[in-house]
Amino acid sequence: MEPKPIHRLADEVVNRVAAGEVIHRPASALKEILENSLDAGATSIVVTVKDGGNKLLQVTDNGCGIREADLPILCERHTTSKLSKFEDLSAMSTFGFRGEALASISFVANLTVTTMTRGATHALKASYCDGALDGGGARPCAGNPGTTITVENLFYNVPTRRKALKSPHEEFAKVLDVVQRYASSRTDVAFTCRKHGEARPSLHCAVTPHRIDRLRAIYGSQVARELTPMTLTGDADGDGDRAAEYSVDALVSTAGYHSRRTTFILFINDRLVECAPLRRACEAVYSAILPKAEKPFAYLSLRLPPHTLDVNVHPTKREVAFLRQDEVVERVQRALERRLVEANGSRTFAVGA
């Protein structure tokens, strides 16, 4: 066959393709927006959703706001206030670092940002399309310190993606799931999630010092009643110094918990991630003690020394890689086994029931 000529793709095509890797559906846009709010130091986050987020996804936070001077480049690709040098990647404490999220959203939806820094006399409202600030620039308006991100008509220009979206009901469930997971982790932040036009929020939880209280507020007292704490520490890089320890802090369901579906919430260094081997290892422990149709609930927070963790292995940062994964997984599995046997032996553990 004859080789075809190679040509350079137009920026617009490149950007829309790249956006597709980060933003799959309303829930993935929401994840990025929530992480930005948390990176901005917000202590209160309110999410409003219309038609499962297909029509409208709005997040209001009380974080630090965005400087007026930064608004023109806010939604360009690779503009960020978080990462400067490549070396910084080895110790990122923020969720974001690539400056891809807002840009991606602006390439596949109508994006409006209202923001006010502390001490400013007014807020500023700016609309973005394809990475650029709309012609008129940012306009002053009334507001409160913090930022509101409004995403409308997701995938208006990507018909295949739009058609692949599930019903508003199902998309809303995925959006709510993301909020619930972050709310499980960040007990220092108040979260509200509501459907547009409904007075009663689907989720509302105030700041609390105790994770068990937070999980009760999110998942209900029937779940919380059956959870037991599990902790674990170990050597993360194998050279025996205490500075490189990993730790696991978990709340896991015991044999008294009844559910048709597994809920497995994993945070590694405060990032919401998936780790299939760890999940499988935990499920194996449960399948040995639970009747076949019963599934567990587990919240696990794994803390690793930053130098043993690579956060940049997946476009949505959903997966991470870390050193000695097999060993960590095995130790968690054994600890879980032990914990469940203990809990079964004495039903007196009841955490804050």
Ligand code: ADP
């Ligand atoms: P990243 O988070 O990787 O830096 P984003 O595209 O998600 O990239 O955001 C770009 C920049 O916009 C951030 O670095 C941050 O400075 C700013 N930003 C985004 N959302 C908020 C927010 N809710 N509050 C304050 N600043 C924000």
Ligand code: MG
């Ligand atoms: Mg971000």
